[in-house]
Amino acid sequence: MEDKWLLVILVIAIVFGASRLPSLGRNLGQGISELRKGIADATGNHAGDAGPTTGSDVKPADGHDATPPA
DSSP, X not given: OHHHHHHHHHHHHHHHOTTTHHHHXXXXXXXXXXXXXXXXXXXXXXXXXXXXXXXXXOOOTXXXXXXXXX
């Protein structure tokens, strides 16, 4: 099993060249990070969320308060 990965790494090094491998790995890591962030945004799972909001701090989409003037 390890022989297959060694062969894959060797082929990648030959195809892309040893000088481009660090930038290739960096770009791949950034792409994976952005993909995970996009998935979290799409599903609504945010790491920094404080929890469900209450009705008192939620405003309508038009930005105006729903309470009528007194």
